[in-house]
Amino acid sequence: MALPAQDDRTLPAVVLAELDRRPLDEVLSEVQALLDQHGHLIVVSSQAVSEGVRRRLHTVRSILESDRIALFQPDLPPLGLAVLARQLRQLASCDLTPGVLASAGRLLTHYIHAGALLGSVTKLDRVPVGLRAHAKSWVPGTQFAVLAHPEPQLVRIGPDATLNGPEFGTWMLVAKGQLQSEWIGTALAPAWNVLGLREATLPAESASWWGTGRLVEFCTFLPDLSVLYQLVTSVRQSVCHWCGIDVIGDRCVFCSATAPVHENQIQAR
Template sequence: MPTAIAVTSRELVLPPTDGQTPAAVVLPPPHEQPLETALAETAALLDREGFLVVLYPAADAAATAQRLHTVRALLESDRIALLPLDLPPLAVAVLARQLRRLSVSDLSPGVLACAARLLTHYLHAGAQLNSVARLEHVPVGLASHVASWLPGAQFGVLAHPTPRLVRVGAGDDTLPAPGYATELTVAHSHPGHPGRTGADWVTGTLATRWRIDDVHQVPLPAESARWWGTGRLTEFTAAIADLSVLYQLVASVRRTECHWCGRELIGDWCAFCSAPMPRADGPRRSATARPALTSRP
């Protein structure tokens, strides 16, 4: 049965890199869509597609997550997987595009939803910033805070998978590189922005050091400024582009059956019903104790 991939903002829908990638579904936040409309549209979507996997930044406003859980609860649906991701906005968009590409394969809905956690390990997400004074998602030392006040200061920041912060042009400004072939998706502040950060370090120095196969320019998500603590930035995400490699990564993981809902899954918990895999050396969850329909971080 088909599986639709959804995000919570139009800015998280990246253009496809081939002619077969399905479009993403956009589930607007509460201030953009009444609850009644959200319920009707989601119900129609489930009737048409069968399953729905929703990706959204864990740093989204609490109202967005509450709306998603409310819709799922009111529809009493076990075919909606809600996956909050502790990633920068652009990385969420890149991951959503990867799942969109995989959704046309023979992966079952349960495996496809669980693949989101697996594929996050192969994303390298960061940004080039003019200031780290308000950066909250990556540890910032006192020296970097002080340097933020210097005119022309630039910083290279890696938020995932291993947090790292370097001063651009200060000698050792190398960020840990992926150990496999990737392409780079880059989003920078609008050209008309009075303090736009140049992307030369990202598309030139960093891309060369990381041996990037290709670079794609996309619009900067609006939430990126809040996530990174500054409106003058160049956000980037390196990710595996080869669909056959992505498929092999997911298909090579041992599949099991969820002991609660019976869906096929990979990993240690079901993305649809949130039931954890029983430990081989521990007690099984009682069949009468239904796991709550809440997302796992």
């Protein structure tokens, strides 16, 4: 998920590798050192990670008794998640407080369109697949275009095949797996009026997430730091009533406290 920097200001990523395989003391020392160096830590992980990794993250946070660790696991395919992580790295160079930066992840997720071109959907369980698509998946040479976010969509590749794309200017990132196809670059990108197209290495978890290694994953995103910053700073900020950190939205990403419901709000309902 550690994509190359988008610009000179993009901060480097720290990869917490093999969390469930390394000794707990070693992982604790690494995370504590990061907290000592940076003050706060935003851990972005895929929903495709193993249960062991998920448990280890919560164990580390619990043992360190730290409200300075935000565990963020949005419902995005691996490439889309990698793009989101890079956007947070871009924003980390700005004058945003840790709580606002961590909360920005939820906001920016709405501006990401992520999907893949698949050679088979027989093992795809993260996007609704009808029986007809399953049956056609057994036909040699059949390919499917799948949009996982923001709204699930699946179409069989043909002359008129298309997916619902963003209604604003974006760049597209493409990561090729074992499937040989130029459909994304020659058909989908022009249909979505993308401003530019770049290639990336396929994330290690993509085959598991999509149920096949015969795929080409794609994601559109807002690349400009100024636009990202304007989006985040235009949202009303508030102070978490529990830990006192600045946040946007109704739930603190660090301590998980939700905004209290005041008496006048209850009467309004």
